[in-house]
Amino acid sequence: MNLRQKLHSGEIAYGLTLTIGTPQIAELVANLGFDWIWIETEHTTMSLDTILAQLQAISGTGTKAVVRVDCNDQTTIKRVLDTGPDGILIPSVNSLEDAEKAIKFTKYPPLGERGIGLARAQGYGLKLASYIKSANDEVATIFMIEHILAVQNIHEILQVEGLDGVIIGALDLAGSMNLQNDLSNPLIEIEVQKVLAACKKAGIACGAFVGDPNQAKARIQEGFRLLTLGADVLLLASSAKNVLDSVKKA
Template identity: 35%
Template structure:
């Protein structure tokens, strides 16, 4: 019989062990497979700000599966039906965007948890269950599912401790881009006031005993975030790396 796959990313961040990752918005399986072997601890497949959907995401999950990298998937929003589908096709780590309150965090927890504790719909012949070959999957799945919620507004900043206290939240990600807009600095994620707010959020999340995370293209902010206690950190996006690597034509 098949075994329930261990979520090494979840185990690592529970130990507060630094995990470095890559943000992915391209829907090409060959590119995903290449990036999976580049030494990152995790790859975050973004269906919120990209054309990706569950149909185009599935071959990406399959492409990276043989490699020692964790796939994280961001749904388009806090939508239980969408999250259910992402879990069924094999995602074990979910990053829910735009969570602003403890109640919304609790809704996210329910979405990744089977009844009676949650509302995740039950199906048997899914990729997540290895098509029915994992014994006791539905009773044990939540052990290896990692739920990260994203704080990215002024309101969410004020609710960090309450969000962190929600049982079942395994990590909190700070989104500098949307937070910058919420604070009055749209398009300026590295504005000094935004950076101060981001670092304050990271310190408060860590003080609450929850692993904090961040994506920033600024090496300076990234190093400051790690010093402040960030545990899962991304410093690049696939499209940004591709563009940087291309030579400007003469």
């Protein structure tokens, strides 16, 4: 089952965010049993070569790879898709116009206007015909909902043909509400729940970043189906700090 099929199946997809950008870490995490990996380029210094190396390391493990691009831009999206990820995550989709642009950039005709290349995704030309035929059905398109305007426009955004899932970016959502210094404000969660409710109604998988197992369980019970269970840097820091503290106490 590819990632797009999993998103439409109603099953839960467990993921992890990678920000460090080494193929070794990508390969290690991909062998742990996660359903998908979120390769983060919006807030990192990753290049296309770095993305490519991670995708090559993940290939064959059964774990699917999603790349978050840094903007809703046709050239950026085209070049990342040509590296061969299983899905693409597009930030700051705040309106119907943004959503339609994103689909246009991620899908081949007739649904979109994605350009045809001879890169890794197409087997460097060896699998060109089969990839062009299957890509629209097999490569997942996911939007970030991370601004109050996106929440206000969520019903229109979710109606765009070709969308497979959304992930709520609660931190940026809080910032757009001028609540970045008050992240526990219940007003933020009210907006999060509006997006979740709209996704349930539209039959679109809704995702979230969760910080610990208890939060993950709570989100699953609420109906979230696309989860990222933390990030490499946070898990590394937490584990290292726990070891250090334990040894010092001993």
